[in-house]
Amino acid sequence: xxxxxxxxxxxxxxxxxDLLQQEENNDLEQMSSGKRFNNLSDDPVAVSQLVLxxxxxxxxxxxxANVTTLQNSLQVADSTLNSVVTALSQAISLGVEGSxxxxxxxxxxxxxxxxxxxxxxxxxxxxxxxNGDYLFSGTAVTTQPFTEDSSSASGVxxxxxxxxxxxQIGDGEYIPVNLSGSQVFTPTGSDVxxxxxxxxxxxxxxGDVADATTQLQQVFSRFNTxxxxxxxxxxxxxxxxxxxxxxxxxLSTAQNNIEGANISSVISNYVQSETALDATYQAAGLIxxxxxxxxxx
Amino acid sequence: MGTxxxxxxxxxxxxxxxxTAVQVTSQNIANANTVGYDRQVTVLxxxxxxxxxxxxxxxxxxxxxxxxxxxxxxxxxxxSETQQQSSLxxxxxxxxxxxxxxxxASGVGLAxxxxxxxxxxxxxxxxxxNSTLRQAVLNAGSALAQGFNSASNQLQAAQSGTDQExxxxxxxxxxxxxxxxxxxxQIMSLxxxxxxxxxxxxxxxxxxxxxxxxxxxxxVSADQDSVTVTVAGGSPLVVGNQAYQLTTGKDxxxxxxxxxxxxxxxxxxxxxxxxxxxxxxxxxxIPQLQESLxxxxxxxxxxxNSANSQGYDLxxxxxxxxxxxxxxxxxxxxxxxxxxxxxxITDPSQVAASSDGSAGSSGNLQNxxxxxxxxxxxxxxxxxxxxxxxxxxxxSISTASASAEAAGLVVQQLQNQQASVSGVxxxxxxxxxxxxxxxxxxxxxxxxxxxxLTNFVITNLGAS
Numbered sequence: 001x002x003x004x005x006x007x008x009x010x011x012x013x014x015x016x017x018d019l020l021q022q023e024e025n026n027d028l029e030q031m032s033s034g035k036r037f038n039n040l041s042d043d044p045v046a047v048s049q050l051v052l053x054x055x056x057x058x059x060x061x062x063x064x065a066n067v068t069t070l071q072n073s074l075q076v077a078d079s080t081l082n083s084v085v086t087a088l089s090q091a092i093s094l095g096v097e098g099s100x101x102x103x104x105x106x107x108x109x110x111x112x113x114x115x116x117x118x119x120x121x122x123x124x125x126x127x128x129x130x131n132g133d134y135l136f137s138g139t140a141v142t143t144q145p146f147t148e149d150s151s152s153a154s155g156v157x158x159x160x161x162x163x164x165x166x167x168q169i170g171d172g173e174y175i176p177v178n179l180s181g182s183q184v185f186t187p188t189g190s191d192v193x194x195x196x197x198x199x200x201x202x203x204x205x206x207g208d209v210a211d212a213t214t215q216l217q218q219v220f221s222r223f224n225t226x227x228x229x230x231x232x233x234x235x236x237x238x239x240x241x242x243x244x245x246x247x248x249x250x251l252s253t254a255q256n257n258i259e260g261a262n263i264s265s266v267i268s269n270y271v272q273s274e275t276a277l278d279a280t281y282q283a284a285g286l287i288x289x290x291x292x293x294x295x296x297x
Numbered sequence: 298m299g300t301x302x303x304x305x306x307x308x309x310x311x312x313x314x315x316x317t318a319v320q321v322t323s324q325n326i327a328n329a330n331t332v333g334y335d336r337q338v339t340v341l342x343x344x345x346x347x348x349x350x351x352x353x354x355x356x357x358x359x360x361x362x363x364x365x366x367x368x369x370x371x372x373x374x375x376x377s378e379t380q381q382q383s384s385l386x387x388x389x390x391x392x393x394x395x396x397x398x399x400x401x402a403s404g405v406g407l408a409x410x411x412x413x414x415x416x417x418x419x420x421x422x423x424x425x426x427n428s429t430l431r432q433a434v435l436n437a438g439s440a441l442a443q444g445f446n447s448a449s450n451q452l453q454a455a456q457s458g459t460d461q462e463x464x465x466x467x468x469x470x471x472x473x474x475x476x477x478x479x480x481x482x483q484i485m486s487l488x489x490x491x492x493x494x495x496x497x498x499x500x501x502x503x504x505x506x507x508x509x510x511x512x513x514x515x516x517v518s519a520d521q522d523s524v525t526v527t528v529a530g531g532s533p534l535v536v537g538n539q540a541y542q543l544t545t546g547k548d549x550x551x552x553x554x555x556x557x558x559x560x561x562x563x564x565x566x567x568x569x570x571x572x573x574x575x576x577x578x579x580x581x582x583i584p585q586l587q588e589s590l591x592x593x594x595x596x597x598x599x600x601x602n603s604a605n606s607q608g609y610d611l612x613x614x615x616x617x618x619x620x621x622x623x624x625x626x627x628x629x630x631x632x633x634x635x636x637x638x639x640x641x642i643t644d645p646s647q648v649a650a651s652s653d654g655s656a657g658s659s660g661n662l663q664n665x666x667x668x669x670x671x672x673x674x675x676x677x678x679x680x681x682x683x684x685x686x687x688x689x690x691x692x693s694i695s696t697a698s699a700s701a702e703a704a705g706l707v708v709q710q711l712q713n714q715q716a717s718v719s720g721v722x723x724x725x726x727x728x729x730x731x732x733x734x735x736x737x738x739x740x741x742x743x744x745x746x747x748x749x750l751t752n753f754v755i756t757n758l759g760a761s
Contacts, residue, residue, distance in 0.1 A: 006713045007722035015709055038403055040396045041698060044691025047401050051408045051684035054401075058412030062419040069423040133426055133657060141426050141657030165659045167423050168666060177423075259402070292727030293326075 013284045020277040027270035030261040037259065046258050053258065057251045063169050064244045067237050070167060070177055073130045074237070078230040080128045080135065081184070085227070087125070088192070088220045091118045095199050095213030105206065112203035119196040123148070123156060126185050136181035139163040145181040146193075154194035158182050169240050177233065184226050195219040299354055301754070305747045307344070310357030311740035314341055317360045318733045325721045333503030335365040335719040337495060365495030368718045372502050373516070375711040376509040380569035382708050383510045385701035387574030391459055392582060392694045398451045399687050406687065410444035411680055413437045415669040418662055421650055425659035426611060431645035438601075442620065442638040445594045449635035452587050456553075459579040464554045466511050466572040467543050473508045474526065474540040477501060481523040482538035488522045499719075513569020529566035532558035553579065582693070587635070589686050595634035596674040598623045602641075604668055608649030608661025616649025616661070618642070 006012070029038055037043045097103070098111045126146045128135050137145035137160030145160035160181045166174040185192045195216040202212040318339040328334040340363070344356025399406040417437035421430045480501040484494045501524065508514055508526070514534065517525045526535040533541045544557045555564045556572075564580070567573055598620040605619035618641040623634045642648070652660025674682045 004717050004722075006716035007720045007725075008716055011716070012713070035402070038400075039393075040400050040402050040687055040691035041393075041694035042402060042691075044688045044695055047691055048684045048688030051401050051406075051687060052680065054408050055412045055415075055680040055684075058409075058416050059419070062416040066419060066423040069420075073424075131424070131427065133424075137657070139425075139651070139653065139655040139658035139660075141655070143655075161653070161655055163653055163655060163658055163660075165422075165425070165657065166663075167659065168419060168663075172670070174663075291723035293723055293730075296727060296730065 009287050010284070013280060013287070016280050017277065017284075020273050020280065023273045024270060024277065027266050027273065030266045031263065031270070034261055034263070035259045036261045049258050050255065053251060053255050057248070057255070059171065060244055060248050060251060064241065064248065066167055067169055067241045067244065070169075071234065071237055071241075073135065074177065074230055074234050076128065076130045077135045077178070078227070078234060080125050081227040081230060084122050084125050084192075085220075085224065087118050087122050088216070088223065091115050091196060091199065092213060092216055092220060094118075095203075095209060095216055098199075098203050099210035099213050108203045108206070108209075112200050115196060115203065116200050119155075119193060119200065122185075122192060122196070126181060134160065134181075135178070136160065136184055138178075138180035138182070139165055146185065154186070154191055154197045156186075156193040158186050169237070170244070175233065175236065175240075179226065179229055184223070187222070187226075190219045190222040192219055192223060299349070301747050301751050303354070305744060305751075307355065307357035308740045308743040308747065310344060310359060312737060312744070314339075314358045314360050315733045315737040315740065317363075319730065319737070321363055322726050322729050322733065326723065326726050329721040329723060329726075333499060333506070334721070335367045335495070335499040335502075336721045338364045338366060340364055363493055363495060365499050366719050367495075367499065367502065368715065369518075371711065371715055371718065372506070375708065375715060376506055376514070376516070378704060378708050378711055379506060379509040380513045380573070382701060382704035383571050384513070384569045384574040384577075385697055385704055387571040388577055389694060389697050389701050391455070391575060391578035392690075392697065394455045394458070395452065395578075395583070395586065396690065396694055398448055398455075399690060401687050407441075407444045407448060407683055408680070408687075410437075410441045411683060414441045415666070418665045418669075421648065422659040422662040422666070425650040425662065426656045428645055431611070431648050431650075434648050435640065435642070435645055438619065439640050441597070442640060445590065445635040445638045449587065449590055449594075452583055452590070453636075456579055456583045459575050459583070460554050462575050463556070463572060463579065464545055466570075466575065467545050467554075467556055470508065470511050470528075470534070470572070471540070471542045473504050473511070474534045474542065476504045477508070477524065477526060477535045478538050478540035480504065481535065485522045485538065494522070509570060511570045512567060512572040529556075529558065529563040529568075532561070532563050532566075534558075586686075586690065588630075588632075589682075591631040591634040591636075593635070593674055593679060593682055593686075594638050595623050595625065595631040597668070597679055598634065598638060600668040600671075600673050601665065604661070604664035605642075605649045607652075607664050609651040609654040609658075610649050611646035611651070611656055613651070613654040613656070616647070619648075 030036060037046065040047050094111050094115050098108055103111070123146055126136050127144055133141035134143065134145050137143050140159075140161045140163075143159050146156050146158060148155060149157035158181055162180045162182055164176050164178050164180060166176050169175050186194075195212075195218075199209070199212040199216055201207060202209045318341070321337050321339045325336050340361045342359050342361035344359055346353045346355050348354075397405070401408050414434075414437040417430070417434045421427070421434050424430055480497055484497050484501070487494045487497070505514070505516060505524070505526070512528055515527045515531075517527075523537050524535070525533070525537070528534050528543075534543070535541070541559065543563075545554050546557060547553065548555050555562050556567060557563065564576065567576055599622075602618045602620055602622055605616040608616045610616050621637070621639045621641045623631070623637065625631050625634075650660075650662050651658035669680070670678060672678055677685065
């Protein structure tokens with residue numbers, strides 16, 4: 001007599017069908033989600049990497065958003081300072097005109113009024129706001145930085161502070177994003193308003209217009225040097241933006257590598273399971289419903 | 298010398314024996330699909346011979362016994378594998394509920410709330426006086442706190458769910474223990490009367506296998522008739538005809554159901570079966586996860602509060618707590634930190650971004666960002682800690698799933714083996730039936746022939 005087998009063939013068939021259906025389910029889940037795993041326990045190491053990848057992606061996205069925000073405000077500041085440069089050039093031209101010695105007192109008075117107008121214009125530019133914040137008051141963004149003040153020699157007082165901000169644009173990378181109004185407009189010895197007022201005074205009172213103009217020129221060249229900060233920062237932001245965009249792409253590729261399903265291999269697995277399942281069903285159908293008992297008469 | 302009458306009685310014994318054999322076959326066929334039924338075999342025995350004038354003449358046939366085909370060693374192995382498999386698969390089921398709370402594979406969990414909070418700080422640093430961005434920081438802080446609340450509450454809910462299953466399992470165990478005790482009683486009294494108990498033993502094996510689904514047990518067959526069952530490393534469950542019921546009570550501190558045997562708390566000693574698996578989830582895994590979550594919450598609360606306290610708010614006032622401060626217990630436990638985490642400040646102007654009191658300063662936000670980059674918990678950043686937390690959770694489930702699957706295969710294999718010993722094969726029963734039928738017919742023929750011979754003797758001798 002041979003080895004006795006489990007007489008219940010259906011049990012074995014059912015176990016086989018169970019396993020195959022589980023595999024098919026798994027494949028279908030991957031196909032529908034496009035992900036290699038849908039549960040933590042499917043690949044714990046990968047999910048753990050995914051969490052860190054998401055943290056880094058979120059940082060990089062925010063750095064990029066910050067770069068855009070900064071670009072907007074820095075561009076406003078830069079173009080404001082461009083207008084100041086234009087206005088100062090005009091004032092210098094007026095000073096040169098006033099110092100050639102051929103003008104009469106009335107002409108000089110007219111020039112003085114023009115220069116004074118330019119000073120008012122620059123004062124207004126120095127009080128430029130962006131999104132409601134003063135751009136040149138240091139970090140005291142709610143305080144109007146420059147106000148007219150007859151008690152001061154320059155006629156203008158700085159009310160802001162000397163603080164500057166730094167913003168993070170990369171892991172551990174902070175970039176200073178502003179100059180205080182006192183650095184830009186009123187540094188000791190290079191006060192824009194004092195120089196303009198000096199020229200106005202010289203024109204009005206028959207003073208040494210040539211000397212006042214020379215002083216204004218020196219202030220102008222100092223101012224020009226200061227304002228390059230904004231251009232330089234903008235160009236640094238631009239290269240940072242390019243770098244961050246690259247990094248964003250890299251992180252997204254990494255994420256896809258971690259969790260993306262290999263669809264073609266999933267489909268081929270699915271087809272295999274389906275074939276096997278089909279065969280099992282057929283085999284189950286063929287298991288004889290009859291036994292020897294059917295032949296007993 | 299033989300006689301006709303003794304031939305008749307031998308044929309009669311054959312008729313009786315074959316009838317019994319047919320009845321056993323019929324019983325086997327009737328129970329072909331009964332779970333736990335062990336097929337029976339009729340064991341025939343040659344009747345004691347009698348010596349007659351130097352000749353040894355056979356004494357017919359009798360039924361020696363009706364044997365249940367069963368491999369006790371195999372059953373023991375199957376029970377022990379079942380306990381292991383049931384414990385693992387219950388553990389996996391329980392842990393899968395928890396996995397769903399932190400399923401970062403589908404974007405569920407705290408990771409996005411954590412990075413969302415730090416992003417909101419980053420965004421504010423580019424425009425610190427912007428009230429929309431300040432409000433966004435409050436919203437992100439609040440979302441983070443709610444994330445911790447909800448994770449902690451869901452962990453607790455999972456723990457109470459498991460606790461209910463523990464109580465139910467104990468009821469079922471008691472019920473099955475009573476059945477074993479009662480079967481022990483029946484088997485003992487039948488065996489005392491010298492009767493066969495194969496079917497009852499089969500039933501008892503089936504009850505023991507159901508018991509093995511529920512809890513890890515040790516069984517000892519003191520003698521053939523009674524089985525002693527112990528749980529949790531030696532606490533009696535069934536001794537002879539006596540079932541020792543397990544009792545339950547709530548732990549005063551945790552509110553969790555504890556299991557008692559004879560007044561002693563045996564909860565920590567219980568392993569195996571669905572009860573063992575549930576207890577592992579309830580008493581080891583969930584408290585551990587909860588502790589990690591609480592530690593992370595407490596660390597974030599402290600560090601963010603300290604960052605906010607170092608700066609000045611939008612109005613130039615010194616900053617204070619950001620989240621509602623958490624005080625650890627006297628023993629230093631952070632229990633409850635995640636569940637109670639909430640915003641302390643409610644006004645966006647109270648975010649202390651400024652390092653010098655001016656509205657546009659973002660200097661103090663660096664202290665917030667340091668909370669993200671510094672190792673604030675167990676020598677790791679908050680986000681690495683959380684990544685490892687989910688990684689470890691996934692790993693324990695995946696390891697247990699693999700073991701459960703392997704144990705499941707072993708159980709299937711053993712069940713197959715068991716069925717090959719005990720399962721009813723209809724073909725086999727059919728051949729037996731034919732065999733018994735033929736033997737019965739032959740014996741009946743013998744009766745008929747002996748009858749003819751007897752008639753012949755009576756008729757012919759009477760006529761002369």
